[in-house]
Amino acid sequence: MFSALAQVPATLLPRRYRNNFEVSSSSASISGIAQFLLCLGVFISRYLHFSSARLFGGSQVALKAAEVGGETAVMGSGLFVLAAYLLQPATILLIFLSVEGAVRLIAANTTQEVVPNSFLAAAAWLQGRLAHSTSELAMGKRVPDEIEALESDDVKLRIRSCRPKPSWNPRTTIFFNDQLYELAGTETGPGARPFIFLLRIKPANKLVRGTYHYSPSDPMI
Numbered sequence: 001m002f003s004a005l006a007q008v009p010a011t012l013l014p015r016r017y018r019n020n021f022e023v024s025s026s027s028a029s030i031s032g033i034a035q036f037l038l039c040l041g042v043f044i045s046r047y048l049h050f051s052s053a054r055l056f057g058g059s060q061v062a063l064k065a066a067e068v069g070g071e072t073a074v075m076g077s078g079l080f081v082l083a084a085y086l087l088q089p090a091t092i093l094l095i096f097l098s099v100e101g102a103v104r105l106i107a108a109n110t111t112q113e114v115v116p117n118s119f120l121a122a123a124a125w126l127q128g129r130l131a132h133s134t135s136e137l138a139m140g141k142r143v144p145d146e147i148e149a150l151e152s153d154d155v156k157l158r159i160r161s162c163r164p165k166p167s168w169n170p171r172t173t174i175f176f177n178d179q180l181y182e183l184a185g186t187e188t189g190p191g192a193r194p195f196i197f198l199l200r201i202k203p204a205n206k207l208v209r210g211t212y213h214y215s216p217s218d219p220m221i
Contacts, residue, residue: 004030011104014116014124025112032105032115039098046094047085054081139163145216146193154200155184160193163219167212173202176214182206 007027010018085091100118107113116124139162146160157176168174174181180202187196202208 008034011114012117012120014121016124016128017120023114025108025114028108028114029105032101032103032108035101036098036105037101039094039101043091043094043098046091047082050085050088051078051081054084140192142219143192144220145218147216155198156201157181157199159197159199159216160189160191161195161197161219162193164195165197165218168197171209173208173211174199174214175211180208180211 004024004027007023008031010021010023011028011031086095096118104115107115141162143162145162148158148160150156150158168183170183172183174183176199181199182202184198184200186198188194189196
């Protein structure tokens with residue numbers, strides 16, 4: 001139980017900020033219900049203070065309305081107070097956070113998913129986009145891959161690319177020009193295409209787990 005409580009703050013963070021730190025769905029459930037109840041409590045407390053100040057702060061106006069319009073006028077005043085309260089930025093934020101807490105609770109209990117705080121998730125997304133743009137500028141202009149056929153008993157193709165290929169690994173089956181290849185190794189080099197991939201023909205007796213349909217224009221996509 002103590003471990004689950006200790007992980008509660010981390011459940012608010014997007015996966016980008018948690019690194020390899022895993023949190024349990026029970027911690028996310030505790031975090032979700034705590035957020036929901038806390039925000040709902042603040043929402044109700046603020047409304048009680050707000051309505052009290054509006055209705056009883058202007059008691060002379062309320063009494064006059066009761067004299068002229070009766071109970072209907074007083075009820076109408078209450079609806080106007082509620083509408084004014086709901087339109088406040090702080091109230092809208094509390095409603096949003098209450099709903100978010102409920103969503104996080106439901107996700108943790110039904111799919112065991114750890115849903116982070118929306119504002120932190122937005123910050124992580126913006127940071128990721130910024131990092132991607134910076135990386136793109138650092139790697140230079142995108143150009144098609146350059147393919148070189150090799151006369152070798154093992155390596156048959158050398159592919160020079162302007163971008164890395166994170167999905168390529170020794171278990172990846174690469175389909176190109178009606179032939180199946182596998183990754184034999186990687187190198188780095190100078191120029192506009194510093195990422196070098198060495199491919200060998202995949203043995204016929206090897207298991208094909210998944211096929212990547214390669215095109216030299218892949219970096220342009």
